Amino acid sequence: MNETFYDKIFKPKTYTLSNGKEVKKRASRTPLILLVVLILTVVSWEVTGVDLSVIPARGNQFIVILFDMFPPNLNFLGNIWGPLFDTIQMSLLGSITGALLAIPFALLSSSNIISNSLLNGFFKLALSILRTLPTLVSALIATFIFGLGTMAGTVAIFLFTLSYIGKLMYEHIESVDMGAFEAHESMGLSKVEAFRYAIIPDILPTYLSVSLYAFEGNIRYAAILGYVGAGGVGLLLDERLGWRDYPSVGMVLLILMLVVFVIERISEYFRMKLT
Amino acid sequence: MNKSVQLQLEKAPNRKLYLTTIGVILTALLVWSILGVNITGFSQRGLDIASNIVRGILTPDLEFLFDFTSGGGVPYLLFETIAIAFLGTIFGSFLAIPISFLMSPSVVSRPVAFITRLVVIFIRTIPSLVYGLMFIRVTGPGPYAGVLTMSLTSIGMISRLYVDVIENLDRGILEAMTSMGCTTYEKIRYGIMPQLFSNFLSVTIYRYDMNLRDATILGLVGAGGIGAPLIFAMRAYRWNEVGSILIGLVILILAVEIFSNKLRGKLVNG
Amino acid sequence: MIEFKDVNKTYPNGVTALKNINLTIDQGEFVAIIGLSGAGKSTLIRCINRMHDINEGTLMVNGVDVGKLRGKQVRSFRRKIGMIFQSFNLVTRTSVINNVLISTVPDLAWWRKGLGLFPQEKKVDALEALDKVGILDKAYNRVDQLSGGQQQRVALARTIAQHPDIILADEPVASLDPVTAKVVMDDFKKINKETNMSILINIHHVELALEYADRVIGIRQGEIVYDGKSEEVSQEVLNQIYGSVENIPKADDPEEADI
Numbered sequence: 001m002n003e004t005f006y007d008k009i010f011k012p013k014t015y016t017l018s019n020g021k022e023v024k025k026r027a028s029r030t031p032l033i034l035l036v037v038l039i040l041t042v043v044s045w046e047v048t049g050v051d052l053s054v055i056p057a058r059g060n061q062f063i064v065i066l067f068d069m070f071p072p073n074l075n076f077l078g079n080i081w082g083p084l085f086d087t088i089q090m091s092l093l094g095s096i097t098g099a100l101l102a103i104p105f106a107l108l109s110s111s112n113i114i115s116n117s118l119l120n121g122f123f124k125l126a127l128s129i130l131r132t133l134p135t136l137v138s139a140l141i142a143t144f145i146f147g148l149g150t151m152a153g154t155v156a157i158f159l160f161t162l163s164y165i166g167k168l169m170y171e172h173i174e175s176v177d178m179g180a181f182e183a184h185e186s187m188g189l190s191k192v193e194a195f196r197y198a199i200i201p202d203i204l205p206t207y208l209s210v211s212l213y214a215f216e217g218n219i220r221y222a223a224i225l226g227y228v229g230a231g232g233v234g235l236l237l238d239e240r241l242g243w244r245d246y247p248s249v250g251m252v253l254l255i256l257m258l259v260v261f262v263i264e265r266i267s268e269y270f271r272m273k274l275t
Numbered sequence: 276m277n278k279s280v281q282l283q284l285e286k287a288p289n290r291k292l293y294l295t296t297i298g299v300i301l302t303a304l305l306v307w308s309i310l311g312v313n314i315t316g317f318s319q320r321g322l323d324i325a326s327n328i329v330r331g332i333l334t335p336d337l338e339f340l341f342d343f344t345s346g347g348g349v350p351y352l353l354f355e356t357i358a359i360a361f362l363g364t365i366f367g368s369f370l371a372i373p374i375s376f377l378m379s380p381s382v383v384s385r386p387v388a389f390i391t392r393l394v395v396i397f398i399r400t401i402p403s404l405v406y407g408l409m410f411i412r413v414t415g416p417g418p419y420a421g422v423l424t425m426s427l428t429s430i431g432m433i434s435r436l437y438v439d440v441i442e443n444l445d446r447g448i449l450e451a452m453t454s455m456g457c458t459t460y461e462k463i464r465y466g467i468m469p470q471l472f473s474n475f476l477s478v479t480i481y482r483y484d485m486n487l488r489d490a491t492i493l494g495l496v497g498a499g500g501i502g503a504p505l506i507f508a509m510r511a512y513r514w515n516e517v518g519s520i521l522i523g524l525v526i527l528i529l530a531v532e533i534f535s536n537k538l539r540g541k542l543v544n545g
Numbered sequence: 546m547i548e549f550k551d552v553n554k555t556y557p558n559g560v561t562a563l564k565n566i567n568l569t570i571d572q573g574e575f576v577a578i579i580g581l582s583g584a585g586k587s588t589l590i591r592c593i594n595r596m597h598d599i600n601e602g603t604l605m606v607n608g609v610d611v612g613k614l615r616g617k618q619v620r621s622f623r624r625k626i627g628m629i630f631q632s633f634n635l636v637t638r639t640s641v642i643n644n645v646l647i648s649t650v651p652d653l654a655w656w657r658k659g660l661g662l663f664p665q666e667k668k669v670d671a672l673e674a675l676d677k678v679g680i681l682d683k684a685y686n687r688v689d690q691l692s693g694g695q696q697q698r699v700a701l702a703r704t705i706a707q708h709p710d711i712i713l714a715d716e717p718v719a720s721l722d723p724v725t726a727k728v729v730m731d732d733f734k735k736i737n738k739e740t741n742m743s744i745l746i747n748i749h750h751v752e753l754a755l756e757y758a759d760r761v762i763g764i765r766q767g768e769i770v771y772d773g774k775s776e777e778v779s780q781e782v783l784n785q786i787y788g789s790v791e792n793i794p795k796a797d798d799p800e801e802a803d804i
Contacts, residue, residue, distance in 0.1 A: 041365060
């Protein structure tokens with residue numbers, strides 16, 4: 001048992017058995033962890049100014065908006081289709097291009113495919129950094145570079161998809177069993193041929209399934225990108241919430257829910273088939 | 276060729292039609308979306324801004340980045356973001372416990388589980404920014420609204436993952452405890468709770484990682500955190516400030532991700 | 546002492562599991578119960594601690610009429626009977642010692658139960674139980690880090706810490722490899738000799754049964770067809786229990802619990 005710093009402060013407890021044997025039990029870490037969590041909670045509570053008494057006093061305001069959304073304004077339906085299609089198109093284009101570019105990124109990141117640790121490290125770091133940026137933040141930046149509109153949203157989704165699929169794929173590729181690859185090389189196939197027949201069949205189902213999953217999530221993200229001016233139904237939500245036109249907001253949310261639901265079912269169906 | 280070989284050869288599944296159909300549909304969707312998205316190249320102005328952002332990241336506002344004393348520096352803003360995500364995750368994970376039990380077909384009857392599931396899907400589909408705006412009506416603008424939003428939006432995913440834990444509980448221990456003469460309470464306390472605890476904790480840490488990312492954007496609607504200063508700095512073209520915020524954000528999220536992966540690895544593997 | 550008197554057991558789906566069982570097992574015996582899958586071995590064992598109810602006859606365990614026990618009485622009766630399972634049935638996500646301590650939970654004060662605070666003497670007792678099965682050094686490891694054989698020994702230590710008069714073991718070595726199976730069987734033998742606990746084992750491996758048990762009970766279609774010393778089990782006896790030579794299970798034959 002190697003002693004850590006913690007064990008030096010809080011001495012292990014010793015139990016003596018009736019036959020003379022001694023057993024040492026390290027002091028439990030649980031009290032320390034609980035203390036840390038407690039302190040963090042108290043500090044966070046102070047910093048964020050949480051005041052539970054507000055909820056019973058003013059919580060009805062939340063419900064008021066919720067009830068205002070019903071019944072949804074059906075007449076608003078006509079205004080939704082355009083932005084809705086924009087949202088779907090943004091996420092489709094961003095997802096497809098992101099998924100395609102993720103392939104070279106993932107291959108360049110995988111140490112068992114490209115044995116150059118400098119190159120691997122660079123691409124892995126690039127994917128990690130890209131992944132840290134929330135979609136809305138990259139959309140915000142994109143609106144400054146590409147101007148307001150669907151292009152900015154597409155770029156944001158593209159970047160997120162690239163980093164998400166890229167990371168999952170290089171993790172998968174690095175864990176692929178290279179045995180089949182060796183076997184194919186031993187049969188006289190070239191490296192590229194061996195890759196085609198040994199590695200691709202292994203990673204393709206995962207790639208497709210991850211891509212579909214990313215697309216599912218992207219529809220949700222795309223729906224809010226309009227907030228920063230990056231096109232789609234988010235613009236409508238922003239505008240109608242600003243005008244406190246809650247029945248129309250309700251209608252947008254209803255349609256959004258339906259679209260997300262349908263797309264998730266379709267994507268789930270195909271993902272089930274892949275696994 | 277041998278007859279049975281011939282027969283078997285003809286039996287090979289013909290997926291050409293299926294694959295072509297999918298290919299055609301995908302291409303059609305791609306074309307449709309290319310036509311739909313208003314593809315703009317880089318305008319001169321856009322290029323200028325892009326290079327400004329890069330320059331801002333390379334030469335960040337160091338005073339702003341390392342301002343530990345006042346309430347307006349990057350460290351404090353990140354700290355506020357961490358706090359919002361932390362409290363939001365804690366509230367959300369506690370609220371998710373009863374909901375996840377109501378969602379588990381092995382705990383409640385199927386109709387109840389189905390209805391709860393629908394409600395959770397409903398909660399999940401509303402974008403967090405909409406909740407943010409709704410909560411601002413309750414609490415006024417600020418981090419408190421952010422905490423409430425985080426709590427509500429994390430419920431959906433946390434409870435779904437909790438359900439998986441509940442459904443995969445090892446029931447063997449219950450049989451063993453019955454044979455020892457344990458009561459139902461003892462079985463729950465010593466047979467089920469230890470199994471739930473570490474798994475629930477692992478889910479919660481995972482969700483914290485995601486909530487931190489989400490908390491950064493809540494500032495965009497005025498619900499606290501580092502999002503609002505970012506948008507102000509950009510609108511005012513203060514690129515060095517933008518650079519400082521982005522650097523702080525990336526470092527924080529990377530650090531938390533590494534830390535949470537380590538922690539969860541420890542929880543799962545002991 | 547365990548006494549079956551004209552015991553019959555029929556499952557609600559109409560399957561007869563036990564027919565006219567008459568059996569007496571004295572304190573301190575090491576008994577192996579052998580037979581085909583579905584012959585009623587598991588049912589027989591599980592009636593003893595009321596995991597299953599019997600339909601007819603009486604079953605006395607240490608002077609207690611098992612069939613007449615109700616609610617709380619069943620639980621306190623079970624405290625004196627330990628049970629070991631094929632699938633170990635441990636909480637894998639917690640430490641070895643916490644698993645052993647579970648067997649002492651019903652004896653704790655209510656506030657200790659809630660907080661999970663075990664008294665010092667229970668902890669030492671649990672450690673001694675682990676020492677008896679030779680895995681004292683693993684006391685603070687998590688169960689999922691142990692091998693199958695070690696996990697079954699944790700389960701055995703858990704039962705020892707319960708200080709029962711009788712240990713019932715339902716296929717304890719069926720999911721272990723032959724070498725580990727012997728180690729676990731050695732532990733059973735040692736406990737039987739040292740503490741005079743009665744041990745009843747359902748077992749699929751005939752060789753192990755004959756090697757370790759003092760007494761063998763053969764069951765076929767719910768009836769006892771052989772009851773005698775293990776040295777006296779001959780090929781004819783096995784044919785009688787298993788029907789024919791082909792049915793005698795091999796050591797690697799996977800085994801299912803009854804019904």
